[in-house]
Amino acid sequence: MRKILTVATGILLLAASCSKEADNETKLPAPGENQIRATIEPVFSDATTRSEFDSNMKIIWSLGDQIGVMTPEKPDANMTYAIREQEHCSAGIFTLDADIKLESDTFYAYYPRTANDCCMTDEAELSLVLPAVQTYKKNSFATNANIAVAVSTDGREYAFRNACSYLDVKLQGDGIVLDKIVITAGKDNGLPNQKLYLAGSGKVCFNDYDSEPVFELDGSSDNNRSITLNCDNVALEADAPTDFYFVMPAGTYSGITVDVYTADGQKISYVKGLLGEGLVFERNTVNSFKVETITTAPTDEVEEVDNVYTVSTPQQWNWLAAQVDTGNTFEGKTITLAQDLDFDGIEFISMGMEADYMTDTSLPLHPFQGTIEGNGRTISNVNLSSDGRACGIIGYGRECTVRNLTLSDITVTGAGKWKGALVGYLWNGTVENVHVINALIHPYEETLPQEPYRYSYRIGGMIGFWSGDKDAAISNVSIRNAEVHGSYAIAGLIGGIQGAGKKTIKAAVTDGITVTNHGFPYIYGSDCYFDSAALLGDCTNKRGELVLTNITIGSWALYDQSDESVTKTLTDQTWCHLPYVGEMDGNSPITLDSASLSPIPVTATEG
Secondary structure (H helix, E strand, C coil): CCEEEEECCCEEEECCCCHHHCCCHHHCCCCCCCEEEEEECCEECCECCCCEECCCCCEEECCCCEEEEECCCCCCCCEEEEECCCCCECCCEEEECCCEEEEECCEEEEECCCCCCCCCCCCCEEEEEECCEEECECCECCCCCCCEEEEECCCCEEEEEECCEEEEEEEECCCCEEEEEEEEECCCCCCCCECCCCEEEEEEEHHHCCCCCCCEECCCCCCECEEEEEEEEEECCCCCCEEEEEEECCEEECCEEEEEEECCCCEEEEEECCCCCCEEECCCEEEECCCEECCCCCCCCCCEECCEEEECCHHHHHHHHHHHHCCCCCCCCEEEECCCEECCCCCCCCECCCECCCCCCCCCCCCECCEEEEEEEEEEEEEEECCCECECCEEEEECCEEEEEEEEEEEEECCCCCECCCEEEEECCEEEEEEEEEEEEECCCCCCCCCCCCCCEEEECCEEEEECCCCEEEEEEEEEEEEEEECEEEECCEEEEEEEEEEEEEEEEEEEEEEEEEECCEEECCEEECCCECCEEEEEEEEEEEEEEEEEECCEEEEEEECCCCCCCCCCCCCCECCCEEEECCCCCEEECCEECCCCCCCCCEC
């Protein structure tokens, strides 16, 4: 039997009961003449649904919320109901100021209502937009961000179902004031069916209402890899985390990068995800990242004089590093040290951010592209930790130069690859007369008890990963007393080299080096490779060559603490030439003092 929905001026749409009524639908009166009642499914983990959360983690309506209604016969009707009186209620009165008559066996409703030209297709699909810019709301998500749909057979009763997923980023900090938080979808070429976009135009199908009505982005040009949550100067608390909710599409993501921007211009970043497995965000589910404590480093502004920034204090270094992490590359500029910088008890900001395996490298990565002139000075007592990011004194250096500098007592931790005391990821670039004394490079993820060293590779005592497409050189460098850990491609000086052009390492010294392989090594077929050495881990510079000149290798040791399931050991490696190179792929010509370097199988674990 076809139902008639007549809506006159002032007609009401009912949505469950008021928030103080404790969600007891039995207390609601049956909808009367010209009335509609709307309810919403519970969200996983005790939330129920709608435009925002209340103090009991129930999703409730907000003043001004609008719902659109249409039918198969009138797919462009887009009848508009708005809540105009109640605020923060799980039951709201929705009113339509118009005279409309719809007749149908099926009625479709959606939230939030969009423009008047919104029209449902013959396949019952509706185009909607998930906003790429959302606004922080205390203990809730942004108004008009949550997408939900309902199907009714009588035009009076609507039970809305959510079409998206939710991410709860939990942060705490002692009075740290936030400007915004940006989440970015990762990209792993080896992960099937991964989602690459988080916001923009998409569709939801009413035919999926009885099973899983899921909002799907449609690949339009406005689809965005990121969602920005404007925080409007929210201050974090030291003793209790603040919840920052994002509405995002359900699906599997290789990882999520979280960039936290403070009101004073600093940027704190971390990445969550498991390479090869991804993060699964289910529809109608709140997914929470563990609490992160946000701290900001003390900063003092540095004046530029004739393209030179002179640094005399740790605070001045931090100010410059913060500028890089928010987009200033310092290309054509020089940072010169006028004094030694001792960071004992002082927060250190790494200069240049580069996500590793979790983020598509086509995204803006904020490299450092200037020159650091150390003037023979020392940077000491630095503690760095970065999950899923390239990490070092310079996180990501692109076409940069570092010279005449000593690093002493440097500790770099945090999950992921591309870690080193000086540079995590160096693209081309030049390093001259740089020395590292006492370094601990130890990527480790305590939340992965079975595989805490997952994908911690290309880890070096000085440089994690050296790549690029041009000739580049490292000369007169040394590293002494360094402890380097990872799963594979780890070494005393450089974890890995890749790319094109001639890479030259001249007058390099390593001494007192300990390299320890953990977890799972590189596995190709049934063979396992550790790709580790005193000087260089792996060399896959397939479109170029590697020239080694005047290399001095002092004491060093390789230790195997890999997973018990690994069948091969360090005594069964064929594509290496210790102590210089852990892996030679056969396509990268390598010379040592003008003589060709050929693979020599490993016969001992110490050199």
